[in-house]
Amino acid sequence: MSAASPRIQEVPDDLLTAIDYCYEQGWTDGLPVVPPVIDRVKAMLAADSRPAETVIATHPATTLELTLHAAAVNAVMAGCLPDYFPVLVAAFEAMDRPDFNFHGSTASTGGSAPLLVVSGPYADQINMNSDVNLFGPGNRANATIGRAVRLILRNVFQMLPGISDKSTQGNPGKYSFCIAERTRGNPWPPLCAAQGYPEGTSSVTVFAGGGFCNVENHGGNTPEQVLGSAADAMANYGCITLGQSVVILAPEHMRIIAAAGWTREQAQEFLFAQAKRSVEGMKNVGKYRDREYDTQHGDKAHALAEAGFVHRGLTPDDILITMGGGDAGGHSCFIPSWSRGRGSIMQHAAIRA
Amino acid sequence: MQLYVPTSAPPKRKAFRAPVLSSLEGTRIGILENGKLNAEEMLREVADLFVQRHGCTVRTLASKSNASAPAPANTLVKVAQDVDFLITGLGD
Numbered sequence: 001m002s003a004a005s006p007r008i009q010e011v012p013d014d015l016l017t018a019i020d021y022c023y024e025q026g027w028t029d030g031l032p033v034v035p036p037v038i039d040r041v042k043a044m045l046a047a048d049s050r051p052a053e054t055v056i057a058t059h060p061a062t063t064l065e066l067t068l069h070a071a072a073v074n075a076v077m078a079g080c081l082p083d084y085f086p087v088l089v090a091a092f093e094a095m096d097r098p099d100f101n102f103h104g105s106t107a108s109t110g111g112s113a114p115l116l117v118v119s120g121p122y123a124d125q126i127n128m129n130s131d132v133n134l135f136g137p138g139n140r141a142n143a144t145i146g147r148a149v150r151l152i153l154r155n156v157f158q159m160l161p162g163i164s165d166k167s168t169q170g171n172p173g174k175y176s177f178c179i180a181e182r183t184r185g186n187p188w189p190p191l192c193a194a195q196g197y198p199e200g201t202s203s204v205t206v207f208a209g210g211g212f213c214n215v216e217n218h219g220g221n222t223p224e225q226v227l228g229s230a231a232d233a234m235a236n237y238g239c240i241t242l243g244q245s246v247v248i249l250a251p252e253h254m255r256i257i258a259a260a261g262w263t264r265e266q267a268q269e270f271l272f273a274q275a276k277r278s279v280e281g282m283k284n285v286g287k288y289r290d291r292e293y294d295t296q297h298g299d300k301a302h303a304l305a306e307a308g309f310v311h312r313g314l315t316p317d318d319i320l321i322t323m324g325g326g327d328a329g330g331h332s333c334f335i336p337s338w339s340r341g342r343g344s345i346m347q348h349a350a351i352r353a
Numbered sequence: 354m355q356l357y358v359p360t361s362a363p364p365k366r367k368a369f370r371a372p373v374l375s376s377l378e379g380t381r382i383g384i385l386e387n388g389k390l391n392a393e394e395m396l397r398e399v400a401d402l403f404v405q406r407h408g409c410t411v412r413t414l415a416s417k418s419n420a421s422a423p424a425p426a427n428t429l430v431k432v433a434q435d436v437d438f439l440i441t442g443l444g445d
Binding site: 006007008009010011012013014018021022027035036037038041059060061062063064065066069070073074077098101103104105107108151155156157158289291342343 | 359
């Protein structure tokens with residue numbers, strides 16, 4: 001528990017003045033925020049039964065703490081409704097694990113942003129979008145949950161652009177990067193089930209995402225063709241590392257894969273096997289490192305790791321793959337990991353709601 | 354209108370600088386490289402300057418597997434027993 005008491009500031013009783021005041025204090029991501037008035041924060045806190053001073057995440061380098069109260073204040077500012085709060089809390093409980101390394105992934109020149117993938121019935125309960133325009137804009141839950149993550153990183157953990165967040169080029173996902181997994185028409189078990197949560201329990205997966213790469217293929221009619229396009233994106237010289245991957249398949253692409261009876265595991269294995277570059281090619285672009293090759297091809301090498309090649313990731317399990325987006329369009333996407341490797345490992349947590 | 358402040362309370366842990374060495378002459382150097390592409394090469398070059406100019410001795414090379422995570426405490430404790438100062442830095 002934190003000993004610090006919530007602090008209150010008085011501002012003139014005018015909404016626009018309060019919005020300007022938040023700007024003046026440096027509390028925003030550049031967009032206007034909802035002033036965190038007392039009643040709204042209390043309503044947000046009511047969505048979690050634990051004491052407001054409960055610490056849900058701690059910055060590993062500075063020891064700054066995120067309490068439920070501070071999370072609620074920033075959630076109000078982002079525009080969240082109280083029903084969204086359990087997703088935000090679960091996301092930070094997952095990000096708090098050392099392997100996620102949220103300090104490094106938010107401070108780095110690499111410029112990743114935490115991607116949240118919400119899986120299970122709670123996504124529908126709070127009207128999240130898993131369909132057309134998946135990555136936005138237009139849905140309040142998706143937009144504001146992702147935005148609250150950024151405001152907490154900024155305000156609570158002091159990850160300030162140019163000071164402690166040294167991202168070379170930033171990332172549009174740093175404003176908001178939050179989606180729901182689409183279950184309608186999805187032939188595979190939801191991620192929350194694959195992650196081992198009991199039926200009815202939803203989860204949020206957090207991944208330090210390095211950007212967004214559209215995978216267009218309107219001509220392929222086999223899993224190999226569709227997934228081959230995704231694998232090629234995963235292995236592009238600008239992205240290929242030993243890091244993890246997120247692949248969100250468009251429903252059009254998923255129908256092709258499902259019609260052939262492919263499981264998620266088959267798709268993961270195909271992508272891992274195909275997302276590779278030759279050692280010679282890696283050397284030609286100056287990205288080859290003995291140490292990384294040995295990590296991938298040493299005693300613990302996966303059977304699909306091919307000698308003479310650098311694959312993306314270490315195993316097929318390093319690839320999170322599911323479905324999302326609108327019915328029309330051969331547009332899937334690949335989201336690379338932060339920077340050059342395994343500095344951040346994706347995590348997931350149950351949503352307590 | 355009353356607003357809650359969204360920023361954090363000051364951190365519990367206070368950072369402070371190590372005391373300055375009274376002299377560099379003949380001291381023992383440790384290198385902590387962070388695994389980045391040219392980290393070891395760059396840090397060895399820096400260490401060589403101390404060797405040439407101050408008669409220092411390079412005693413140990415420690416590595417981090419994750420450039421952006423703090424060095425494990427046991428790594429620092431082990432190195433601290435054997436050196437007078439440690440050289441570290443980025444290597445891109």
